[in-house]
Amino acid sequence: MRYIEIGKVEPGMMLGKGIHDIYNRILLADGKILTEELIERLTELGYAGVYIEDELSKDIRIQEAISLALRNSAVRSLQELNLEKAIEFAEKIVDQILEAKTVSLDLMDMRSFDDYTYRHSVNVAVLSTVIAMGMGYGREDLIDLCVSAVFHDLGKMLIDKDILNKPGKLNCQEMEAMKQHPQFSYDMLSEKWNIPARVRLGALCHHENEDGSGYPKGLTGEKIHPFAKIIHVTDVYDALSSRRPYKEACSFSEALEYLMGGCGTMFDKEVVEAFLNYVPVYPRGSMVELSDGREALVVENYPRNLLRPQLRLTDGTTLDLLNQREYRSLTILRQAGGTLVQAYES
Numbered sequence: 001m002r003y004i005e006i007g008k009v010e011p012g013m014m015l016g017k018g019i020h021d022i023y024n025r026i027l028l029a030d031g032k033i034l035t036e037e038l039i040e041r042l043t044e045l046g047y048a049g050v051y052i053e054d055e056l057s058k059d060i061r062i063q064e065a066i067s068l069a070l071r072n073s074a075v076r077s078l079q080e081l082n083l084e085k086a087i088e089f090a091e092k093i094v095d096q097i098l099e100a101k102t103v104s105l106d107l108m109d110m111r112s113f114d115d116y117t118y119r120h121s122v123n124v125a126v127l128s129t130v131i132a133m134g135m136g137y138g139r140e141d142l143i144d145l146c147v148s149a150v151f152h153d154l155g156k157m158l159i160d161k162d163i164l165n166k167p168g169k170l171n172c173q174e175m176e177a178m179k180q181h182p183q184f185s186y187d188m189l190s191e192k193w194n195i196p197a198r199v200r201l202g203a204l205c206h207h208e209n210e211d212g213s214g215y216p217k218g219l220t221g222e223k224i225h226p227f228a229k230i231i232h233v234t235d236v237y238d239a240l241s242s243r244r245p246y247k248e249a250c251s252f253s254e255a256l257e258y259l260m261g262g263c264g265t266m267f268d269k270e271v272v273e274a275f276l277n278y279v280p281v282y283p284r285g286s287m288v289e290l291s292d293g294r295e296a297l298v299v300e301n302y303p304r305n306l307l308r309p310q311l312r313l314t315d316g317t318t319l320d321l322l323n324q325r326e327y328r329s330l331t332i333l334r335q336a337g338g339t340l341v342q343a344y345e346s
């Protein structure tokens with residue numbers, strides 16, 4: 001299967017990966033032939049793209065970092081504000097990731113506008129756990145980090161919905177209100193449970209920047225809790241690569257470029273480096289545009305050589321950018337259909 005952004009999906013294409021709601025109900029099953037009406041509906045609902053099955057990509061299987069059932073259960077516990085359950089799910093997320101040992105982060109998360117907030121929190125938790133595992137964290141540390149990431153935006157519940165959902169730029173007053181949400185997350189976590197201080201600190205400091213330009217306290221470098229440094233990176237990455245009512249999703253390579261651009265000023269260098277080791281620039285099953293103008297499918301990524309994957313041209317020819325000398329001068333320009341990085345607001 002391969003991933004196609006929603007604007008490029010055409011009637012007659014076959015769905016390769018079904019679409020489910022948070023109750024695990026199938027909205028559209030694998031194998032469904034997409035019609036114009038279905039594509040229109042998916043666009044309205046806010047899906048950034050879908051996986052389709054075709055001749056070119058029939059041998060490509062996309063693995064998920066955690067099971068769909070666990071992801072949906074965790075999302076549901078947050079939506080229902082069953083916070084004790086959400087903590088239990090955080091523990092299960094860590095255990096599934098630890099069991100898998102090699103974690104594939106190839107799956108492009110499929111979500112609608114409606115379930116964005118909760119899916120975002122779970123996605124940030126999964127990404128943070130994978131990155132921290134790569135940085136050498138043990139199970140107990142991973143669980144606390146994962147809980148912190150699941151709840152990092154809990155305080156947004158107390159922010160005016162009109163500000164949260166405002167399409168476009170926030171004015172100064174609205175921005176000041178928005179900047180209170182990490183403190184609210186911290187306060188809500190402090191009041192509700194007897195949970196470790198580091199879980200609360202991860203949420204409190206997730207918008208702090210290395211150079212002191214972040215909020216709520218303007219902390220610098222070492223004063224920022226290590227959990228928050230990880231959550232900061234995964235939060236921005238996930239927000240950038242999401243489609244929102246007021247912006248298109250930017251491509252994964254553009255989101256990664258943004259992280260690299262902010263390395264040392266916004267983001268911690270070690271965290272960004274760990275991130276780059278685990279999150280492919282061009283995930284398997286995505287389409288890329290080459291420097292000679294051709295489009296190709298990403299078939300395999302090579303660890304530590306993520307800019308030189310194995311590709312398949314639309315006529316079926318294999319191009320191994322790492323191992324085939326004749327393609328040395330060929331480079332990937334961009335993920336096919338990518339959009340420009342837009343400013344990250346909140």
Ligand SMILES: [Fe+2]
Pocket residue numbers: 152153181206207346
């Ligand atoms: Fe936040």
